Amino acid sequence: MTYTAGGARCEGPFGLCHFDGASAELRWFFALGRVQWVAGLWLSPIAWAIYELVEIGAITGLLVGMIVSASLLWRAIQRKKRVETSLRLASGTYMDVLEESFADWRLTPAERDVALFLVKGCTTAEIATLRSTSEGTVKAQTNAVYRKANVSGRPQLLGLFIEDLINPRLP
Known part of the structure; x- marks a missing residue:
């Protein structure tokens, strides 16, 4: 042959x-x-019906995989939205905690602005520029904030708010 x-x-x-x-x-x-x-491993071709069943199984597996992948993607997107919403709420709640503390300390509106800039990490010069005032005025307001909050400086002021994040106030 x-x-x-x-x-x-x-x-x-x-x-x-x-x-x-x-x-x-x-x-x-x-x-x-x-x-x-x-x-002696020479195999005869498989029957047409078995071949078609294998093909149908492969297609079914691909479709199931696509459906499961789409479902997992949808769940991941939904979870991401929930986490972003929680983050926005937590950020808003943090501002509420700041405002509540400022009210407890009976800060004036100018002192509230200075205290917020202090918590954000601004320097005295930056706060003076942002508020369009002199550095001397900002220093006086900074000292008033520290005195009313009963702290000796910026690290202790920040520590008050970090403590609230770690161990929230009880109602």
């Missing part, structure tokens, strides 16, 4: 092939065929 394909001429019962310029893929194909034949 002799047959040719893609520049390969095969003869004999074991499909011994002579390659005359055949591609590497074709050489591997025929070599694999020879190994299967010699090892």
Whole structure:
């Protein structure tokens, strides 16, 4: 038995092939065929119905994978929205805590502005520029904030609010 394909001429019962310029893929194909034949692993083609069932199973698996992936993506997006909402609420609540503390300390509106800028980390010069006042005025207001909050400086003032974040006030 002799047959040719893609520049390969095969003869004999074991499909011994002579390659005359055949591609590497074709050489591997025929070599694999020879190994299967010699090892007795040569299988007959599967029935059409079984092939179709395998294809249907593969398509079903792909569809299930797409549905599960879409579901997980939707859940992740919903969770992201909930976390962003919680973050916005927490940020708003933090401002409420600041305002509540300022009210408890009976700060004037100018002192409230200075205290807020202090908590944000602004320097005396930056606060003076933002409020269009002199640095001396800002220093006096800063000292009034520290005195009314019963702290000795900015680190202790910040510590009051950080403590509220770590251990919230009880109602």
